[in-house]
Amino acid sequence: MITESDIEHIAELADIGILKDEVPEFTTQFNAILDYFEVLDTVQGEGAPAAGITNVFRDDEPRPCLSQEETLANAGSTEDGFIKAPRVM
Amino acid sequence: MAGTLEFSPDDRYNAFITTCSTAPFSDGTLAGIAVAVKDNISTAGIETTCGSKILESYVPPYDAYVVGLLRKAGAAIVGKTNMDEFGMGTTTETSAFGPTKNPADPSRVPGGSSGGSAAAVAADLVPMALGTDTGGSIRCPAAFCGIVGLKPTYGRVSRYGLIAYANSLEQIGPMARTVEDASRLMSVIAKYDPRDSTMLDRPYDHRPSADIAGLRIGIPEEYFGEGVDPRVAETVRNAIAVLEGLGAETVTVSIPGMRHALAAYYVICTSEASSNLARFDGVRYGPAVDTRKTWHEAYQDLREEKFGTEVRRRVMLGTFALSAGYAGRYYAKAQVARRNIMQDFERALRDADIIAGPTMPTVAFRLGEKTDPLSMYLSDILTVPANLAGIPAISVPCGRIDGLPVGLQLMGRQFEDERVVDAAYAYEQEVRA
Numbered sequence: 001m002i003t004e005s006d007i008e009h010i011a012e013l014a015d016i017g018i019l020k021d022e023v024p025e026f027t028t029q030f031n032a033i034l035d036y037f038e039v040l041d042t043v044q045g046e047g048a049p050a051a052g053i054t055n056v057f058r059d060d061e062p063r064p065c066l067s068q069e070e071t072l073a074n075a076g077s078t079e080d081g082f083i084k085a086p087r088v089m
Numbered sequence: 090m091a092g093t094l095e096f097s098p099d100d101r102y103n104a105f106i107t108t109c110s111t112a113p114f115s116d117g118t119l120a121g122i123a124v125a126v127k128d129n130i131s132t133a134g135i136e137t138t139c140g141s142k143i144l145e146s147y148v149p150p151y152d153a154y155v156v157g158l159l160r161k162a163g164a165a166i167v168g169k170t171n172m173d174e175f176g177m178g179t180t181t182e183t184s185a186f187g188p189t190k191n192p193a194d195p196s197r198v199p200g201g202s203s204g205g206s207a208a209a210v211a212a213d214l215v216p217m218a219l220g221t222d223t224g225g226s227i228r229c230p231a232a233f234c235g236i237v238g239l240k241p242t243y244g245r246v247s248r249y250g251l252i253a254y255a256n257s258l259e260q261i262g263p264m265a266r267t268v269e270d271a272s273r274l275m276s277v278i279a280k281y282d283p284r285d286s287t288m289l290d291r292p293y294d295h296r297p298s299a300d301i302a303g304l305r306i307g308i309p310e311e312y313f314g315e316g317v318d319p320r321v322a323e324t325v326r327n328a329i330a331v332l333e334g335l336g337a338e339t340v341t342v343s344i345p346g347m348r349h350a351l352a353a354y355y356v357i358c359t360s361e362a363s364s365n366l367a368r369f370d371g372v373r374y375g376p377a378v379d380t381r382k383t384w385h386e387a388y389q390d391l392r393e394e395k396f397g398t399e400v401r402r403r404v405m406l407g408t409f410a411l412s413a414g415y416a417g418r419y420y421a422k423a424q425v426a427r428r429n430i431m432q433d434f435e436r437a438l439r440d441a442d443i444i445a446g447p448t449m450p451t452v453a454f455r456l457g458e459k460t461d462p463l464s465m466y467l468s469d470i471l472t473v474p475a476n477l478a479g480i481p482a483i484s485v486p487c488g489r490i491d492g493l494p495v496g497l498q499l500m501g502r503q504f505e506d507e508r509v510v511d512a513a514y515a516y517e518q519e520v521r522a
Contacts, residue, residue: 007405014363014408015370015385016401017393026402032463033406037352040422047425056286070150076377085372086380086387 002030091115094123094165102190102199104208107136108168117163119277124159125209125218128169129176130261131250132156139252140172140184140202143369143395145376153250154285155219155261155278162277167215170205174397175366176223176254178202179468180454181230183399188456193235193494197453200233202226206264207234216265217274221251223259224354225448225472228484231264232448232496235486237271237513238264242503243479244289246275247282253365255358256287258476268485268514272297275506295507297514302336304512307441311347312471312498317450320490325447328487328497328516332445335515342437342444346430347474353426354473355466356410356419363407366400402462427477434478438502443512447471448484448496471498481506485513487520 007027011018018026068081077084094112098105106128114121126132129139131149133156138144152160159166173183181189181204189204191197192212199208203220207230210218220227222240231238239262246261253259263274272295279293306329313322333339371378371391378387392401410419437444450471459465475482480500487497497516501509 002409010405010409010412011389011401012385013412014404015367015388015392016396016404016408017389017391018401019393022398026405029402029462030406030409032461033355033466036463036466037356037419039349039352040356040419040426043349043353043422043426043429045425045429047421047428066150073150074147074374076371076375077380083372084380086378086382086384088384 002027002034090120092121094121094167096123096167098214100214102192102195102208102212103187104170104189104205104212104214105168106138106140106171106186106205109135109166112165112167114165115160115163117161118273119159120163122164122217123167123215124164124274125168125170125206125215126156126166127203127206127218127220128172129221129252129254130156130219131252132166132169135166135169137169137252140174140186141396141400142185143375143392147374151250154247154282156250158278158280170203170209170218172205173202174400175362176202176221176226177362177399177403179225179229179465180459181205182456183397185397190456191234191453194453194492196455197493198233198456200230200449200453203264204230207231207236207238210234210236210264210266217270218264219261219278220264221259221261222476223255223358224469224476227262227264228448228472228482228496228498229469231484233453233494235494236264236266237268237483237485238262239271239275239483239506239510240475240481241275241279241293241506242481244287245291245293245504245506246279247285247288249282249284255361256365257361258358268297268510268517272510291504293506295510298511299515299518301332301512301515304337304443305441306332306337306339307342307437307444308339309342309344309437309444309446311344312446316467316470317447318452321447321449321451321495324488324490324495325445325497329445331519332512332516335519340441342441344430344433344437344474346426346433349426350430350474350477351466351470353423353430354469354477355406356423357427359403359407360411360420361407363404363411366404399462430474431478434474434480442501443509444500446498448498452490452493452495475500479503481509483509483513485517487516
């Protein structure tokens, strides 16, 4: 059973933003969906064995890529050729 | 032959988010043919929104690999089609740009999430279009609008430049009014691209053949059971009888893992989405984030405002399914269920060459009919298994109920897309004759 404070916590973890008046409906819908997911408790069997899987590597050589101008073209805020992000502290 | 195609469609069904009034084209197998592209596939210089406000005014600086192949084949890219936001929906109603209407009955949904592509094709605005299919998003709207749609084998079409929703499930594929056109478009887009690390070098270059004598068609009882409208089941059984009339034989098969398919699908797709959609933060693209606020506050405010409710619900579900203490119960179990379903199909496809059933359990819903998320999810039950198993699946129109189209779904072995295309072609040619 998921509570309204669980929903607020999950929204916080996901950086998704949730309005106070959305919380009750999200909670009800989550619980209905998670009830349905309970069928997974009856799944039998093992996960895929890791054997036979190999990593595929390539040399780290420079290849053509977007120009700085193209890279910044869609950014909302830039400064001196850099992308501007919200403050961390 | 090279030039420009003038394109100013009467878009009464809201099939397009963006149209290109003049579309250049060049020489090639698709020279001068108008092709519409779903709006989650990157097109250099043409706005690409994924049906979301969080990408409004985003203009990709590069083409998806398939778009480059279309251009090389001479196609005129005439617009970007409407879709459920980030592909998250079964009706195209979650688009931030308003719902698309079904040309077969404008009071009905076109299906989703590639509803714009399906409606554009069904309304004769373009002969062919690209869609994407994560859990049925090509086949569902193809069935609801009465056109052909192919979800290719996973790994056969490059996902480079496809804005990711659930990487392990999704494929780009062709939609058209005829099987032949769908196959033509598939022949253009299914070419090896080393930039998609999940691709295999198994190009598709095929002209459909209607000779299906001796083809063994598996009929899984799970595709005709509870939740499937009996009229849909009957229509599809009649279509299978047509294939028998052409020399195919039927065998009963079983996919017992179907009972876990929908839950496994929704756990996996929301988990992958919660990671993939973290990139939409208003920093590198999309409407600018307020850089004066703190990190979390700025992102939360922007994402609450710009993402629709269904997207936020799925990102939260995925975050929960992957969170400490729950990942074993949900994500790990879903992966085991997925493996079981793959093995079910492998077993069934030893006794049969292809598997047939309905594409959707019902005909198209009325606009606004499905308001509860779980009941919407349940309508994907017949399409998600092919994505979990990575197998090819095609939907071909097989009749109507009260004027609304029904789709016959044909699934095959991995990398045997040609075989499902041939069976669909044989059916189509027979009923058209």
